[in-house]
Amino acid sequence: MISNKISEWFYMYNKDIYHFLVYYIGSGDVEDLVQEVFIRAIKGFDTYQEKSSPKTWLFSIARHVGIDEIRKRKRLRKKQIIGFRDEETDKETPEKILQLNEDNRLLYQAIQSLKANYRDVIILRGIKELSVSETASILNWDENKVRITYHRALKTLQKVKEDFLYER
Structure with missing residues (x-):
């Protein structure tokens, strides 16, 4: 069974x-x-x-x-x-x-440079496309924290990606 x-x-x-x-x-x-x-x-x-x-x-x-x-x-x-x-x-x-191919490597490097909470929520919501409630359940957070953290993580990820591109 x-x-x-x-x-x-x-x-x-x-x-x-x-x-x-x-x-x-x-x-x-x-x-x-x-x-x-x-x-x-x-x-x-x-x-x-x-x-x-x-x-x-x-x-x-x-x-x-x-x-x-x-x-x-x-x-x-x-x-x-x-x-x-x-x-x-x-x-x-x-x-x-x-x-990973070059595009994924850049994204991977940017994600790995994020703090753990941001990395977790980016992978679950952004990459694996889980719902807010599924993500909240996995991370043991409330749904509002998922939304806020995801928004902040996306802003930070965009900045980090720009920094990586600038360094190249």
Whole structure:
């Protein structure tokens, strides 16, 4: 029963989750993280309350998976700075991390330079085109905060993109 439902959701939402994580993490190599989202969904299925849509619930899980991955990468960088070497870190090259075309790379850089709240709301509302209520549910905000933060984030993103273009 549970695995059938999760399988159905996987086929419906795996591409959306994949694209969300690409923008959130900044790497095109997120297939394992997509799987992790659905593994966590299976493990936490009993906590799913049908107050929100399955898509909203899965995006919430994906956001937490993304946060965990960013923390993991920061720890790896710190180890590297201290002198420890990790084979996994050595495999990551700028070309591999940014396998996006030039236009997407500029957008990616601009998004990554935003503070976390702005980045979250831009990815969910602007890129994944989720509704205000879905975004509020994922971020655990009220809808008004989503609207205000999204507006401010768009203004900031436009300024950052202009700065990037000016620097080129």
